[in-house]
Amino acid sequence: MGQNRCTKRKHKVITACKNCRNRKVKCDGSLPCFSCLQRHITCTYMIKGDEGKLSFYKQDDHILEQIKILKKSIDILEKLKLSVVTSSEYATNAIADINRQLETLLSFQHVNINSESVRTYKDNGALENQLLGGNYVAFDAFSTFENVSKGKAVDVIFGLYSPISVMSPKGICWLIQQLIVKSREKDTEETVYILLKFLDAGSSSYKWELIAPVYRLQFILIEFFGCKVPFTRNQTLKEAIDAIPPSLRSELKEEGGNSIQDSRKLFMYCVKLLGKHFTSSRHLLRNINIFEHFFQVEELLSTLCYTLLENSLNFRLLDAEFLHDLLCFVKQRHWKDNSFIIGGVIAPLCRQVQDLGLSRWEYYLGMNEEHANHLREIWWDTYWWDKWYVVVTGKLPMIDSSTVTCLLPQQIMRLGVDDAMSSWQMLERVDFTYGSLKDHIMFGYIVLSISINDVFSNVLYNRKFTDYRMFSGITALDFKVVEELLTRINGIRKGFTVLKTTVVHELEKSLLDDDVFRFCIHFAYSRISCLKAIGNLLMRFKSIFHGTSSNLISDQIGEYDKDILQTTVETFTFILRANDNIKIKEHVRPISEMGLNILLEAVKAPAGIDVYHISLFCGVASLFDRITCSENGAEKQYNHPGRIVLMEITCIFIFVRVCCLVYRQYKKVSKEELMAILTDFDHTTARFCNETLDIRSDLFQHIIRDKNKSDYHRDIIHGIEKVLGRDIITTIESCEREVLSSDEYRQAQYMGNVATKDLDYLRYFLNLDIFPELNTDDELWDDLKEIDKYYCSSV
The missing domain is CATH 1.20.5 (Single alpha-helices involved in coiled-coils or other helix-helix interfaces)
Structure with a gap:
């Protein structure tokens, strides 16, 4: 009884100030507390482990x-x-x-930093660590105390609110760990091996994107079009123009087509060719044999555009026509290129339209209405692409919405809305009996942009909910802040629901329209990304609250996860209804990222996984199957011009394999029994599932059979170095020297396959400190080497 009473007393005063602890009276945990205010004395708190850190704050x-x-x-x-x-x-x-x-x-009780403490600060660690007082703050579901308190807690690429944090080094570590911990059977080992080879190939594709556009253009001309080296820049541009198929050039007037000196004019011409290339080749894309040629021309044109932009995006103000073509280029490439590369186009675009005054009503005075309305459309298109970049990367918006006073385009105002309305008011008052389908789609993008801005500007990057003082531990955080945050978030959730029932349902009546399909994918992706980002923010508060408060936050995160999964299921159902494998080829990346949600459902909570969700995923993935069946694409994966698209499709196949594998293992059903269950939904679904579970299938051969360009050790480990620091690499290099000098390694050299080395690198990867719960043994690696030996003999 005495021991319990002591424990209870300790719990009651653990957040009490020094004075209340000494007096053994109740403290409210605030700074200053009410007791100290009444006694007119200074209120201070003791920081566990280092009392001196309190001095960084000045009341x-x-x-x-x-x-x-x-x-x-x-x-x-x-x-x-x-x-x-x-x-x-x-x-x-x-x-x-x-x-x-x-x-x-x-x-605002801690608005000041103690400048005297900053003047005397000489520690090597970042000042932000000191201001947090050594407290643990979870930035996402994969945060641990170790990676938050040591090294970089937030990766630059996978930042605070990235929608694909699962594919970060921390997320990949977690995924591999979950697979091995749940089961050690052969199918699991094969899945780990496939994932390893995918990472190798993915690192090489990423490396390709980092090459300067002019050098990429030279490589494309040499590799695919038989041109000779060396080139000057002007020679490279001339060769590129000449390599464009004459049939494509003949469909447009060649104004500016040969004007190498005028980069802007040539860029505008190439953007038109790029758009024409897709529409004119669309009816041919169902023929596998022309895929490689299609990607060759597409990559030639897009790389030529990036090369020309290096000179075009300078400090001069751009005219409206050029801005319009920039927007067309972003629309064509936004899902196909690396987000940060296309962001290099969006950022100056946002700056230019603001410098031209398009965000303010004053600049439109005295203009011709037709021209003014065209500029308004350019402004609101740019506004949307700024918000698209926000949801894709999780970064801050580049346009401050509080300064925007531009009118809505005239045709949107005719629908009964205006720029002063909130997104809620717009959705309540819009009248779709007026305007064209194009107008309704434009309205949808404007409302979606405003909704995204509400999430990121008013919640995710609002200082009231993210200030470091809240997580420093110098005072107890009032749960009223969390209650206000939850109120705002629930309003955002309802807003997305109303947008879905009002706009999306209206547009889905025109399912066959390309722009409608594109908007529906944008809406689903944006909604999912916003909910994921909100969940990451709530993770921070969950890590500092306990008991009932923590449970309430966990329940809210669970509700958002359900919304995310439901949106994914609805979107996959919509895609299967459209049943157009040409349309979805433009949206490989968002579909693969939405597939992550079904994968997480399977891996995090296998007991509640719905086989119907797996069947939907299999059905969508089977629409991509035909691309990877091309023999040329399989043999020349790294030289294949559509390799980035090919890697994203392969990622979808791997996700499907993981989902089927986890379901089969948890439900304790055989492969044949799983096929029988899926056959009830669709024969194609069952067949495709069976194909993903077979490591010998053509789906994975283009990554497994490659022997020459595995960059896992050089690129992926280098990526870990960026997150975890140089010490990790030193440890890996030490382990590598031991392995390379061992008799076992020398005996394995007869295989002559880079993939054999990958197995050793994977061993290093899994034995890093970020795998504290994983206990690997030699049996796994022996089995994996047998897999590798099989493929070495069959290639």
Whole structure:
């Protein structure tokens, strides 16, 4: 009994200030606490492990003085309320008003950093670590105390709110670990091996994207079009123009087509050719034999555009026509190129339209209405692409929406809405009986842009919910902040639901329209990315609250996960209804990223996995199957011009394999029994599932059979170095020297396959400190080497 009482007492005063702990009285955990205010003494807290860290914060004496006055006023009014009946209503209102002021002041009680402490700070660690007081803050589901407190807690590529954090080094570590911990059977080992080879191939594709555009263009001309080296820049451009198929050039007037000196004019010409290339080749894309040629021409044109942009995006103001072509280029390439590469086009585009004054109504005065409306359309298109970049990367918006006063395009205003309305008001008042389908789609993008801005500007990057002082531990965080955050988030969730029922359902009536299909994918992807980002923010609060509060936050995160999964299921159903494998080829990346949600459902909670979701995933993935069946693409994966698209499709196949594998293992059903279950949904689904579970299938051969360009050790480990620091690489290199000098390694050299080395690199990868719960043994690696030996003999 005595021991329990001591434990209870310790729990009650664990967040108490020093004075209350010494006096053994109840403390409210605020700074300053009410007890210290009453006694007019300085209120300080003890930081566990290092009391000195408190000195980095300096209390604002002016605010503290106002807090004292308000506290005294409340005491007086409380007594007045009890003694004078007639004044009770006045006293109640006054107390409520003072409490509101008090909450505002308390939120600013640590506005100052102690400059004296900063002047004397000489530690090698970042000052931000000191300001957090050594506290653990979870930035996503894969954060651990070790990777937050040591090294870089947030990766530059997979930042605070990246929708694909599962594919970060931390996420990949987690995925491999989950697979091996759940089962050690042969299918699991084969899956790990396929994932390893995918990472190898993916690192090589990423490396290709980092090459300067002019050098990529030279490589394409040499490799695919038989041109000779060396080239000057102008020679390279001339060769590229000459390599464009004459049949494609003949479909457009060649104004500027041969003007190498005028980069802008030539860029605008190539953008038109790029758009024409897709539309004119669309009916031929169902023929596998022309895929490689299609990708060759597409990559030639897109790389030529990037090369020309290096000279075009300078410090001069751009004209509206060029801005329009920039927007067309972004629309054509946004899902096909690396997000940060296409972001290099979006960023100056956002800057230019603001410099031209398109965001302000004043600049339109005196213009011809037709020209003014065209500029408004350019502005709102740019506004959308800024928000698209935000949801894809999780970064800050480049356009400050609070400064925007541009009118909506005239045809959108005719629908009954205007720029002063919130997204809720627009959705309530829009009238789709007016306007064309194009107008309705434009309205959808405007409302979606405003909704995305509400999420990122008003919640995710709002200082009220993200200030480091809240997570420093110097005072107890008031749960009212979380309650306000949850209120805002629930409003955002409802807003996306209304947008779905109002706009998306209306547009889905024109399912066959390409722009409708594109908008529906954009909506689903944006909704999912916003909900994932909100979940990451809530993770921070969950890591500092305990008990009932923590459970409430966990429940909310669970609700958002359900919304994410439901949106994914609805989108996959929509894609299968459209049943157009040409349309989805333009959207490989968002589909693969949405597939991550079904994979997470399978891996995180296999007990609740729905086989119907797996059947949908298999059905969508089977639409991509035909691309990888091309023999030329399989043999020349790294030289294949559509290798980036090919890698994203392969990623989808691997996700499907993982889902089927986890379901089969958890439900304890054989492969044949799983096929029988899926056959009830669709024969094609069952067949494709069976194909993904067979490591010998053509789906994975283009990554497994490659023997020459595995960059796993050089590129992927280098990526880990960026996150975890150089010490990790030193450890890996030490382990590598031991392996290379061992007799076992020498005996394995007769295989002559780079993939054999990959197995050793994977061993290093899995034995890093980021795998604390994983206990690997030699049996796994022996089995994997047998797999590798089989493929060495069959290639």
